Amino acid sequence: MREALAGLTVRGRAFLAAGVTAIVCAILLDQPTLARVGILLLAVALLTVAVLARNRYRLTLVRTVTPQLVAAGQPARVTLTLANEGLAPNGALRLEDQVPYVLGTRPRFVVEGIGHGWRHSVTYQVRSDVRGRFEIGPMSVRVSDPFGLVELGRTFRTTVPLIVTPRTVPLPQIPLGGAWTGSGDNRPRAFATGSAEDVTVREYRRGDDLRRVHWRSSARVGELMVRREEQPWQSRATLFLDNRASAHRGQGIASSLEAAVSAAASIAVHLTRRGFAVRLVTATGEEPGSAWHVRGAELNAGPLLESLAVVTPVPQARLETSWLGEGAHGGLTVAVFGGIVSHDLPVLRRMQHHAASALAVAVDVDAWIGGAPGTATQLLGQQGWRAAPLGPRDRLDAVWQELAHTSAQSARGVARAAHPEAEPEVVG
Incomplete structure (x- = not known):
């Protein structure tokens, strides 16, 4: 009842006020007709309150x-x-x-x-x-x-x-390199020195059936090896996104970070459609929601796009490298970088060393605020990357196509001709 009384509208309160006023005036002026009008107004308002209070709607x-x-x-x-x-x-x-x-x-x-x-x-x-x-x-x-x-x-x-999810654009087919290398269960062992039996074994893992232990390979390698039930080869790629706040310029949807996220999303869709199992790595490390696709599952970029949808700039200055472990060696690495500083160069060299093929889209962050073009692409080339710049007015599909014309050999040639002491402190 209290809730219904508290829910009286302006009209309902006016009915109550008019009813009380009419009754008081009827008593003072000795007008019984006016009293009946007041009682009617009060009755309508109070009966409505009572009906709604008893109405137990669900x-x-x-x-x-x-x-x-x-x-x-x-x-x-x-x-x-x-x-x-x-x-x-x-x-x-x-x-x-x-x-x-x-x-x-x-x-x-x-x-x-x-x-x-x-x-x-x-x-x-x-x-x-x-x-x-x-x-x-x-x-x-x-x-x-x-x-x-x-x-x-x-x-x-x-x-x-x-x-x-971020906006995506279709990308053209280009030679990527690093395909069919795999890792973990998907990487064959000892191609050059072993026999066909070595290709069908892997390291023993906790929980494996001991009946699958291959003793001959275990004795040769020096650790327990088990037979593979089947040979699950699959191309794998690591997609790296530099989301450090210090590496980007601009605000909102017009910022260089949003351009980098959109580029990463387009690359993720492109790689999954080409049969790669892709994981997403940011400046803070590997994103848990975008781990390697399990074998047998339908390849799709849904988990990657969900992770990219909620990527935010992080305040840290250095790139996390814990994801560059033993199991990360080999395969394709595609990176989308922002601004690069001198202390990033050792990390870039290490990332390139751990990849069978390393491609990079360098977002020209200085151009996002009207500055001169940066030299991030040149620095990446000095570290052995195949890199192409992405400016505010550049088409991502054209930049992706440009990577096909950039060879690792020419990048290494630039690295040999470069002077390390002349490396700039901060570039876009």
């Missing part, structure tokens, strides 16, 4: 977002399915769903004719030009009587996530 909500993974600039459809499981009928409902401001204005709906067993669905669209992970909901419901005297509010607690 509304259920099912919210679905299709698709839940959408590219920036593309719309997603949100469907709200409401049902009334209460025994008593309700009046009109006013619905308002909470959405982040980047997805658009808050949708509002009015539905009427609600009774027992009532079910209704409403649909609206959301769209964001900004990547990220957004929560849609909760939804607030306002229940009112036919006279508009009382209005009660309810709020559903459930929310549904919507992941907006």
